[in-house]
Amino acid sequence: MAVKFDYLEPRTVQEAISLLSRHGCAAKLVAGGTDLLNEIRSKKIVPEYIVDIGTIPGLDSLTYNDSGTLSIGALATLRTLETSPQLKAHHAVISRAAAQIGSIAIRNVGTIAGNLCHASPAADMAPSLLALGAKAKIVGPAGERTVTLDDFFAGPGRTVLANGEMLVEIRVPAMPPQAKAVYLKHAIRGSADLAIVGVAVMASLNEGCSRNVRIALGAVAPTPMRARRAENLLEGKIPDDALIENAGRAASDECRPITDVRASADYRREMVKVLTQWTIKQVFAENKQASIEATALM
């Protein structure tokens, strides 16, 4: 028997918030719906009301301000992120991460807000955005607030969004000069599959030393997480092979994976070590490549 719900279609953010506040736990907000409809069909959630924000105007934009901060509207689709020339130029890792979610037909509908608010520990957008230092702009009955993405996730399927609140925008600061970022996803069937482990690393190389190091992991803890010990090991040091190996080991030590149908906890831990090392190496390879290209242009 299908789960039955009523369908509400607010025209503004304020209207959406008042509907969410009025109906509380009985209401579920939907953007693209590619995750939500699956959850409803499997009766993991049984909402009485669906609040579809899909037609609220102005929530799907991608804009850069003068300081290079990127604002991604909640309703920006994963396909928009994947194909945006601006993003490819300034925050390429976001495009590349988006391209690793589902198929084109999913990415045409699925949104950034949906990927984050669904709060899967394996959400592919999360590690890159954590590594870039993204913030979440939230609007609710009491007004507006902004939280860092580090503080946004509360557990599997849970965020800090309170009753009546919705995520309206993700803000991503400009990347530090010369910084590069890479997201590697380990999954059996590529993008169509959920990540067994996802690792995002941002870093720059300054006179041979690593700077601005941020490492984030997906699918290996109750929420997407930063690997701060691994970051601290690398920061300010010359990233030779021994140090990168230690950073991989540190990330592996600080993650908290579980065993599920996709992989065992031990395997995930091992893969965090390997993937963190690979991702770091790829970031520094891109750094060196960019600096060779810059020198060649001089």
Place this chain on the structure above:
Amino acid sequence: MKRLITLRINGIEEELYVEPWWSLSQVLRDELSLIGTKEGCAGGHCGACTVLIDGKAVMSCLYLAMKARGKEITTIEGLRGKDGALHPLQEAFIDHFAVQCGYCIPGFILTAKALLDENPHPTEEDIRAGLNGNICRCTGYVKIVEAIMSAAANGRI
């Protein structure tokens, strides 16, 4: 409670009553008898239910019919020309023996149509990447890819 909505499908306005929880695939098949759209996994993994919404490939099993109001929906039934002739992609699938049981084929053809509309000169790699969300359990994909390559090469889209 059922709502009266208007959907524009294959160029025709259809007025019908739908429950708010009905998916587009369900409405296409059960209410409008457009049974060329298949439901395979009903979870967005297999691509059999792919239709075009405003020209873009979408999994109709994960798309509420309510969401499709005001949009241009194209199903496999809508690909024929005005004279009733098959679409060049359909012809290419026949010519290249790309169809075995056929269940996945409407989804493949519509995915391919969106792909070629966006990128008329794809590489084989582009095509394989574009088909990543469509599963075929009979053919092994080779002939499907060949059919799409040939349709693209003939510029018949």
